[in-house]
Amino acid sequence: MLEQRTGQQLAMSRQWRIETVLQSLVRARGLGSLDRLVHAVAAGGDPALADAVIDALLNNETSFYRDRNSFELLLGPAMARLEQARTRERRISIWSAGCSTGQEAYSIAMWFAERKARWVGWTIDILATDVSRTAVDQARSGLYSQFEVQRGLPVTQMIRWFEESPGANWRILPELRRAVRFEVHSLMNPAPSPARFDVILCRNVLLYFSDQVRRIVFARLAEAAAPDAVLMLGAGETVIGQTPAFVSDPDCRGLYIRRPDALPAYRAAS
16 A cells, blocks of 8 residues: 555565554554554545555654755755856756655755845745655644754754744744745656756655666656756665666766756656
């Protein structure tokens, strides 16, 4: 069911998570056991229950500025190159695909907000999407626990961009929340609007897909990428041996760029 709805596989090494993550759902629904939960989902009488199971099985692990070295590459030399290339249109579109609870998208929004003078007159469009409605709802709320805020975020930025919220939580200031659009979206589907992005982040998502699904997703990303777009994957992910549509960025090792000559044939094959 997870693979049918999201494209993600639950590999043998992750099957221990099934009982662990679903126990809270079993208790909340008063079902008594995992077997009863399985029967309730299989009966098909409660679509919301099936949705809750899928949400629970998804891995929403993320943090602010996750893998900081990669962010320094993206927001340093790669962004400077895009800034120069977009001088005439003065617009940069960024897609955080598989955004989970939104920390990475907000990390980018903070970076732009702290450099307002540099980007005066520019339109910075940040779109963040995830297949999990629960994750997207949290991201839109901008509400995070003390633990979540402290992961990867310097104290100075926490003080500047967050306000305390009841229950020992922190909420991102409205100014920053307005800077990011959040949508529910599956990477199996065509890219959301504007479907032409200068920066695409798809981090620690592809590793959960089969080879076949991964090829489809790479095709979606390539079709959504501007000719000189930058692609940022997770630290343990690569395009090598995975897709001919992207190659390593020669100026920013660890990031990737689209290969225009490979796209038409790749689209046809996919």
